[in-house]
Amino acid sequence: MPSAAEPPNEPAPFNDGRLYVIAAPSGAGKTSLVKALMEREPRMRFSVSFTTRKPRPNEIEGRDYHFVTQERFQEMVAQREFLEHARVFDNFYGTGVRAVRTALEQGAQLLLEIDWQGARQVRARLPEARSIFILPPSRRALEERLRARSSDSEVVIQRRLRDAGEDLTHWTEFDYVVINDRFEQALADLQAIVEERGGALAAVRPGLARFAAGLLNPA
Numbered sequence: 001m002p003s004a005a006e007p008p009n010e011p012a013p014f015n016d017g018r019l020y021v022i023a024a025p026s027g028a029g030k031t032s033l034v035k036a037l038m039e040r041e042p043r044m045r046f047s048v049s050f051t052t053r054k055p056r057p058n059e060i061e062g063r064d065y066h067f068v069t070q071e072r073f074q075e076m077v078a079q080r081e082f083l084e085h086a087r088v089f090d091n092f093y094g095t096g097v098r099a100v101r102t103a104l105e106q107g108a109q110l111l112l113e114i115d116w117q118g119a120r121q122v123r124a125r126l127p128e129a130r131s132i133f134i135l136p137p138s139r140r141a142l143e144e145r146l147r148a149r150s151s152d153s154e155v156v157i158q159r160r161l162r163d164a165g166e167d168l169t170h171w172t173e174f175d176y177v178v179i180n181d182r183f184e185q186a187l188a189d190l191q192a193i194v195e196e197r198g199g200a201l202a203a204v205r206p207g208l209a210r211f212a213a214g215l216l217n218p219a
Contacts, residue, residue: 017104019126020044020194021112023119024134025167026160027145029180033134034113036183037190044194045103047112050076053091066096084114084121089159093118109194116170123173132193133174133203137181139215168215176201177208 024030038046050066052073061067068076073092077085085094095112103110112122119131136142142164146157171177176193178201180186192198 017106017108017110019100019104019110019112019122019129021114021119021122021129021131022134022190023114023116023131023167023170023174024180025136025142025164027142027164028134028136029145029183029186030113030134032183033178033180033186033190034111036187037194038111040187040191041109041194044109044111047095047100047103047110049112049114050082050085050094050096051091052093083125084118086115086117086121088115088117089163095122111194116167116173120170120173130176130193131174132176132178132190133171134186135168135171135177135179135212135215137179141181165216168212171212172203174203177203177205177212179211 022030022034034046038044048062048064048066050068050073052068052070055061055065055067059065070092073085073094076082076094076096081096081098082094083097083100085092087093093114095114095118100110100112112118114122116133122129123131136145143157143161146152146160152160176198178186178189178193189198189201193201
């Protein structure tokens, strides 16, 4: 399993703005939803993470990720330059604390797309952040979406499917849960959350636990 890094002990003094943390298992459609949400909500800023993985086709440095070497990443860890960081599969990912600090102090609405490990660290340092978990409508849909990616080998797909099961068990740690069955509805749900109208999408809502159990233990 990927190993999460221990969060720093000291709290981060973020008093203004709002941070929205979005996580999901691979294949749930998180990235597409985030991009569409940013187009609908121009007031929001996207927090660009650091990663040690190689750029994918059409990814641009500084727009999609800050691509760094593993040596540079470890230097940043040692210098406590991350709000959160974790190892996912064979690569490292992290959120620069300075950029987040500046955006929130300016009153920005900031969106952070990370995994559950990073989300847990962010909650430890910034409890007032809003956390959102994206669920797929079924395990079959999850697999179909993973296989639709032309860049992943069968070995990678199988590993992502195994890890998706573990990822799914962490949905209860989030404030809100959005089910990505119909894309436009899921997008509208995300928009409702960032507009502070997401009460009906709370993770504690009736029926959600049964639905999630079906994902974790498909017939």
